[in-house]
Amino acid sequence: MNIRTLCLGILQFDDATGYEINKLVADGRFSHFIEASYGSIYPALTKMMQEKLVTCRTEIQPGKPSRKIYAITPAGQEELFRALEDTPRPNRFKSEFLFLGLFANMLPADLMEKAFTHHENELMTLVEDMQDHCNHCDNPGSKFAIGYGIAANKAALEYLRQNKHLLLESDPAEPVSTDVTKEPSHE
Amino acid sequence: MNIRTLCLGILQFDDATGYEINKLVADGRFSHFIEASYGSIYPALTKMMQEKLVTCRTEIQPGKPSRKIYAITPAGQEELFRALEDTPRPNRFKSEFLFLGLFANMLPADLMEKAFTHHENELMTLVEDMQDHCNHCDNPGSKFAIGYGIAANKAALEYLRQNKHLLLESDPAEPVSTDVTKEPSHE
DNA sequence: CTGCTATATATCATATCTATATATAGCGCG
DNA sequence: CGCGCTATATATAGATATGATATATAGCAG
Numbered sequence: 001m002n003i004r005t006l007c008l009g010i011l012q013f014d015d016a017t018g019y020e021i022n023k024l025v026a027d028g029r030f031s032h033f034i035e036a037s038y039g040s041i042y043p044a045l046t047k048m049m050q051e052k053l054v055t056c057r058t059e060i061q062p063g064k065p066s067r068k069i070y071a072i073t074p075a076g077q078e079e080l081f082r083a084l085e086d087t088p089r090p091n092r093f094k095s096e097f098l099f100l101g102l103f104a105n106m107l108p109a110d111l112m113e114k115a116f117t118h119h120e121n122e123l124m125t126l127v128e129d130m131q132d133h134c135n136h137c138d139n140p141g142s143k144f145a146i147g148y149g150i151a152a153n154k155a156a157l158e159y160l161r162q163n164k165h166l167l168l169e170s171d172p173a174e175p176v177s178t179d180v181t182k183e184p185s186h187e
Numbered sequence: 188m189n190i191r192t193l194c195l196g197i198l199q200f201d202d203a204t205g206y207e208i209n210k211l212v213a214d215g216r217f218s219h220f221i222e223a224s225y226g227s228i229y230p231a232l233t234k235m236m237q238e239k240l241v242t243c244r245t246e247i248q249p250g251k252p253s254r255k256i257y258a259i260t261p262a263g264q265e266e267l268f269r270a271l272e273d274t275p276r277p278n279r280f281k282s283e284f285l286f287l288g289l290f291a292n293m294l295p296a297d298l299m300e301k302a303f304t305h306h307e308n309e310l311m312t313l314v315e316d317m318q319d320h321c322n323h324c325d326n327p328g329s330k331f332a333i334g335y336g337i338a339a340n341k342a343a344l345e346y347l348r349q350n351k352h353l354l355l356e357s358d359p360a361e362p363v364s365t366d367v368t369k370e371p372s373h374e
Numbered sequence: 375c376t377g378c379t380a381t382a383t384a385t386c387a388t389a390t391c392t393a394t395a396t397a398t399a400g401c402g403c404g
Numbered sequence: 405c406g407c408g409c410t411a412t413a414t415a416t417a418g419a420t421a422t423g424a425t426a427t428a429t430a431g432c433a434g
Contacts, residue, residue, distance in 0.1 A: 001283045012290070012293075032280060033281060033283060033285055034281060034283065034286060035279075035281060081290075084298075088282075088283035088284045088302065090313075091280070091281070091283075091310075092279070092282075093278070093279070093280050093336070094220060094278070094279045095220060095278045095335075096188045096275035096276050096278075097278065098219060098335060099188065099193070099220035099221060099275070099332075100275050101331050101332055102326070102328035102332070103199070103268075103271060103328065104327065104328050106268070107268065111271075115274070118274060122278075126277075139289070140291065140354060141288045141289035141291050141292075144288050144291075144350060145282075145286075145288055147346060148346050149280070151343060151346035152339040152342050152343040152346070155338045155342030155343075156335055156338060156342075158338070159335050159338035160335070163331060163335075166330070166331050167327060
């Protein structure tokens with residue numbers, strides 16, 4: 001699945017400008033599926049217009065750049081549904097925060113604590129935004145997707161809260177097990 | 188955070204060849220942090236060798252391409268820990284499966300069902316592999332990361348199972364049963 | 375003995391991202 | 405009232421990364 005399919009999919013729901021598509025992919029309702037940015041969206045739209053997969057009407061705005069509003073054509077829909085038949089690629093999850101965690105014992109404690117706090121806030125905000133968004137959403141596919149995201153991120157958040165002590169060597173006050181034979185004093 | 192930092196981070200734990208780094212990033216212990224592939228790893232290593240951030244010793248194998256084993260230098264460690272001070276970028280999660288879900292009501296039911304089954308199996312395998320991996324893992328940072336992944340993906344899997352009916356046009360009406368016993372249908 | 379997988383380096387064409395240029399409007403702030 | 409900031413809107417250059425392939429050999433299954 002590529003940028004073309006993403007754009008066609010968005011246009012299948014509603015006509016849009018390149019600017020609007022970018023917003024939807026960066027922040028909005030289409031931000032959890034496929035990555036894209038200006039540099040790929042505008043060329044994709046231009047090319048698909050040449051191939052008659054989309055049409056474009058120009059809305060002149062006095063004093064502002066004209067809005068080029070794209071709409072999907074029947075040929076575009078064919079291409080879209082053809083592409084959707086391919087087995088979707090596996091989910092992609094990448095976390096720089098977790099990468100940082102690999103080096104927890106080699107880094108200053110305050111740096112790690114700052115990172116944990118930051119990440120926790122990030123997850124909280126994300127879950128709240130998604131829950132908010134979920135309420136103002138009627139499309140069942142979107143609702144399902146957001147629900148999926150809420151479930152996964154809530155679980156991650158809970159895991160984070162319950163296990164951060166494993167990397168924040170902070171609370172030795174409450175040792176988990178008393179019959180450990182090995183001295184954990186190394187490093 | 189970029190490919191350079193990723194490579195330095197891997198080499199911080201152990202010397203490795205470009206081939207091995209690629210394996211670790213594609214499949215292995217370092218597959219949940221930052222994306223990379225041959226085309227970016229080899230050039231990064233070459234450049235970092237010129238900059239003395241890594242060293243390279245060549246191990247000649249008769250009949251096979253020589254192994255170029257890279258090791259991090261003190262300057263490389265400095266660069267690594269410098270880079271780790273930057274606030275990690277937010278987690279990235281992208282799912283083509285969820286994108287497909289947006290069009291559930293426009294696509295053939297069997298296509299959607301196939302996609303759901305496939306995705307469910309994918310998640311199951313992933314969770315199992317991670318649990319397996321978690322047991323044979325001593326590094327606390329790695330353990331934490333895998334635990335995080337297990338928590339999130341288990342929640343996603345559970346959500347999937349409990350909500351797939353929302354997109355699989357559940358026909359909750361009793362279908363083909365000629366038997367009118369009260370036995371709840373299951374399959 | 376053929377095909378497949380694994381080891382191992384390397385690069386090319388293509389795709390994509392990041393950052394910027396251009397232009398205007400509106401808003402808050404001192 | 406101007407200053408900076410944000411938002412709207414298109415577009416692209418340059419840097420970066422991906423995906424596929426080339427090269428070469430070994431081991432294993434059928």
